[in-house]
Amino acid sequence: VDDGERLGLEDSEVVKKFPKIPSMPISADTADTIFRSLEGARVPHEWRDTLKAKVGRVGPGPTMLNFTYQGENKMATIHNVFAVIRGSEEPDRFVLLGNHRDAWTYGAVDPNSGTAALLDIARRYALLMRLGWNPRRTIILCSWDAEEFGMIGSTEWVEQNLVNLGSKAVAYLNVDCAVQGPGLFAGATPQLDDLLVEVTKKVKDPDSEDMTVYEKWTTTNKGISIQRLGGVDSDFAPFLQHAGVPSIDLYYGRDFPVYHTAFDSYNWMTTYGDPLFQRHMAVAGIWGLLALHLANDPIVPLNYLTYTAELQEYTKVLSNLLEGSVTLRPIIASIQQLAAAAKEAEEEVKKLKEQENVGDLLVLKKRILNDRLMFAERGFLDAEGLQGKQWFKHLVYGPSSDLESKLVFFPGIIDAISRSKRTNKTEGQAAIQHEIWRVARAIQRAAYALKGELT
Amino acid sequence: VDDGERLGLEDSEVVKKFPKIPSMPISADTADTIFRSLEGARVPHEWRDTLKAKVGRVGPGPTMLNFTYQGENKMATIHNVFAVIRGSEEPDRFVLLGNHRDAWTYGAVDPNSGTAALLDIARRYALLMRLGWNPRRTIILCSWDAEEFGMIGSTEWVEQNLVNLGSKAVAYLNVDCAVQGPGLFAGATPQLDDLLVEVTKKVKDPDSEDMTVYEKWTTTNKGISIQRLGGVDSDFAPFLQHAGVPSIDLYYGRDFPVYHTAFDSYNWMTTYGDPLFQRHMAVAGIWGLLALHLANDPIVPLNYLTYTAELQEYTKVLSNLLEGSVTLRPIIASIQQLAAAAKEAEEEVKKLKEQENVGDLLVLKKRILNDRLMFAERGFLDAEGLQGKQWFKHLVYGPSSDLESKLVFFPGIIDAISRSKRTNKTEGQAAIQHEIWRVARAIQRAAYALKGELT
Structure with a gap:
């Protein structure tokens, strides 16, 4: 970008991206030496196998570590x-x-x-x-x-x-x-x-x-x-x-x-x-x-039946995390729509592959079908994005704020479930249900895009 | 929509859409009768020509008007x-x-x-x-x-x-x-x-x-x-x-x-x-x-040279409203990019129109050019939308919050100019400049889309 809007090193948008606590990776040997010199609480169980010292402790004190950090705070040009x-x-x-x-x-x-x-x-x-x-x-x-x-x-x-x-x-x-x-x-x-x-x-x-x-x-x-x-x-x-x-x-x-x-x-x-x-x-x-x-490949090799099956798996996992009146019915219904569109697309792919590659109309037909296969994924995007992380527009795959969650899908729903543990039950359940509706609408948009027709 | 997420009549999202002050259109005759019976300040100058009574006043009092408003607060189904x-x-x-x-x-x-x-x-x-x-x-x-x-x-x-x-x-x-x-x-x-x-x-x-x-x-x-x-x-x-x-x-x-x-x-x-x-x-x-x-029409009749000329007019009008170090240079530069893309597209349209309509490749070439002409307008959309009115994604045409402004373009910039009158000068100018950059990037996106090539 030759001539774009530039932020200075002192702009708050820039400053907030830099961590305030410096960090540096060290070898297990060095870590071992440091831990052995510390007192206080013992190191967590998860660390013990990778450390030689079985009885390492995490401080505070009595050791003082002199940590010199040499960083350059400068503008640099990057090149893709x-x-x-x-x-x-x-x-x-x-x-x-x-x-x-x-x-x-x-x-x-x-x-x-x-x-x-x-x-x-x-x-x-x-x-x-x-x-x-x-x-x-x-x-x-x-x-x-x-x-x-x-x-x-x-x-x-x-x-x-x-x-x-x-x-x-x-x-x-x-x-x-x-x-x-x-x-x-x-x-x-x-x-x-x-x-x-x-x-x-x-x-x-x-x-x-x-x-x-x-x-x-x-x-x-x-x-x-x-x-x-x-x-x-x-x-x-x-x-x-x-x-x-x-x-x-x-x-x-x-x-x-x-x-x-x-x-x-x-x-x-x-x-x-x-x-x-x-x-x-x-x-x-x-x-x-x-x-x-x-x-x-004349027809782009994208198969949405697999996507449908995967989404169905997610609803099974998710159903175990829900309670009260919260229902996954909207998502299940929209997955059915996606499944129907995927089945239809698969049949059209088969038909088009059987036809010989001649004629203006056939060229356009392939292009049109390819467009549908390409655009279906865009349906999962939502203009408002994930709550609190609006840049992330994809409602099926994206980062969850719940760092303890092992689930890698529907981050908006996962986050709503986490938040619900800290709010009153009615509000929490309503928020989860709302996120379920948002995901259902996203899957429905993908189904419409794959079908290629307006409602 | 057979089965969508529904709000109730009591939901805050619904309640806030209903005005708290009832209103009803009345004829000039009726208005005249009411105004003539009022005392207090005189009606504004703008109203006087359309009212018969040249000396109408707007109250308060002494007349009391009995206004009966019969509204139905009910759910209804709509049909497109x-x-x-x-x-x-x-x-x-x-x-x-x-x-x-x-x-x-x-x-x-x-x-x-x-x-x-x-x-x-x-x-x-x-x-x-x-x-x-x-x-x-x-x-x-x-x-x-x-x-x-x-x-x-x-x-x-x-x-x-x-x-x-x-x-x-x-x-x-x-x-x-x-x-x-x-x-x-x-x-x-x-x-x-x-x-x-x-x-x-x-x-x-x-x-x-x-x-x-x-x-x-x-x-x-x-x-x-x-x-x-x-x-x-x-x-x-x-x-x-x-x-x-x-x-x-x-x-x-x-x-x-x-x-x-x-x-x-x-x-x-x-x-x-x-x-x-x-x-x-x-x-x-x-x-x-x-x-x-x-x-x-085999080639869709969309001409972006006209768009370019119109955008240039806007910068002329806008330049009279700016002061200090705020510059329209980013927008002017991106309009030049759009102009170059529009010129190029126009030449390609001419060339394609001259060729006879035969052959698979020509069919695709027309489709590809049409896609560029169709998608260029989408470039003006911005994922973050207008500040405070995020649903409005178009940065060239959309509603301004400044109801007194007669300008019908770049609503984000117009709003920033209005707001700048109520903030300190440095902050106000920085905000205007930022909105100018956002519009410049939107016009640049339109240029890229019309050109059809990645940067």
Whole structure:
């Protein structure tokens, strides 16, 4: 942005973003030394296994720790970098692959493992293009800056391009810490589940002979295990939670011990993370194939029957948390509408696939059906957003304020349930019921968008 | 809505919508009698011409007026009625014609004159359809309920269909009080100006021999006079100000004296308003032709060069209201971006019109260009909306809180200027500058949407 509205370092909007308590990651050894020198209450049970000293205490005193924090309070310019492969037939439909480029320290895992995979995809696509290939839709490789600084790079870009993304983005595929160790982990909005599963069947597993990623993944998890994207962990958040773009997030391994420390280095990667870089190759394979299908398939591979099934699961979990006269009936009714629209769309997809690709009308028919599949996710957005966190417009996936809740869906309802414990019963139940209605209307909007017809 | 969230008559959300002071329109004769019996301060200057008594006073006392108000506080069901002519090639693109059906009293003008015109358009389209015609895009005739009760009919429907309207509505054409007297009045978002002008050249003027509506209209006004749609006067408000759909509002005559009284009757219409119903015919002609072009033209007739010129005019007017260090530079820069995008789009329209209509790629090219023309207006929407009136998302046209302001554009800036008179100078100017930035970003979003490319 060459010439935008600027805030100064002293503006209250800026000042409030900076924490008042400095923090620094330290090694377990250092922590152990500190804890052993402290008195007072014992460390919590959860910490004891990872600390050597079984009897560590958390103070206060008697040790005084001299902590020197050297921070720079300065203006800096950030740079998002894009590579665009223009679609030959529908250049105005966008499939985006994104990964951040800024790192806290060396960042061999976070984010360079993802950046390496992105660069390898660019190399592979370039090979295809030399053979004369061009995608049907536009593919955009995004290298975000300032992810670690509050996802500023991707968020500002999504906000600036909101109309074009809202009307033209088919999907956003995110990879952050591509390789943290063994085993595939994947998160997705549910209409992308089928595509994700199919693609894992086409990529060789990096850690086994003669197995596909799919075989290893489903064996390890005793079935298909796909996470949901309610967290605000990486650059998929603005795409999904603000703009309503179907999204995927991929990585190998999880909870790697050197996260955000100076030990996240090439040395760690070649020693522990991925000595032969096969896991990097697997991520690049899955990621690149996902984008190829989304950019090339005449009918975009988005299946809302899966979404419907997932939403039904949520109502089952939720029903155990409700009491009194609060009812999930509105949500159940709107899921039925979405199911009917999804079934109808599936049949239309089948019919269109059977027809031969000729004639002006058929070209438009495919485009029209693709539009419906693309826009359905936008229905989950609500102009008023989540209560108290209005920027988050998605009522199915977004951050809950209840940090103890393990539920990753319907954050507005989860929050209303938490708040109800601190208010009188009638008011609390009315607030929960209102949030249930809001979610029901969002699902209904998705159903209308998928159906493509006005009421 | 069969099964929606319902508020009760006692809910605070409902109670606060009802005025606490009852009101009733009365004739000038009755008002005159009352004023002549009062003492106290004299009536304001503005009233004196319309009152017979030149020396009327406004009280208090000594007269006591016995005012009996009989209201029903009850739940009622409202009905929007739609007629749909499905588009043959792009059924998922909507051109909407709307008029409300509910009236305060007899409603011969408000709204039946509009309803009569709408019904005549339906009759004319039916004749065309019997000849085998079908529009390229879908035409929807909308008969709204509960307009007089806060535009509830259209507003609820727009909210419920927000995703489909946002992604598929080409334009909304409103007629409320179609005939109030002589002379055409028209309001439009500026990208529709050219089409409106062209259509008035094709319709016979109802009040002159051998003149078109265009000739009479431009002679009367010494040029083309098109109003803007910043008011919240009729059902175009939710379409334009909440959903960002390009809109038009049409009527013959204005400020008719029997507005919202029991004298708005068929007798008044045949005696004063339109004795031979030619003005009704003219409105139906203009309205119906506008929709035909929007639904049939291979390239949708939306011209953003006109919008650019209009926005430039606004900055000139606004510059006289600003002082100190406040600058319009951000808006001027973004208007330049919109101008460049509009120029580019115009050239592409010309090129595409010259090509013959064959081939899959050309079909898609037209659709893609039409999408850009349709989506550009959505760019003016802002997720946070107008300050204190968040439902109003359009930053160019919407209601200002400054009731004395005659300006019908940039309501957020106008409001900030009003507020600045009651705060300290530095804060006031910073607030105005911030609103200027918000408008600049909105215009930039429109430019990006029209260009159709990501930044």
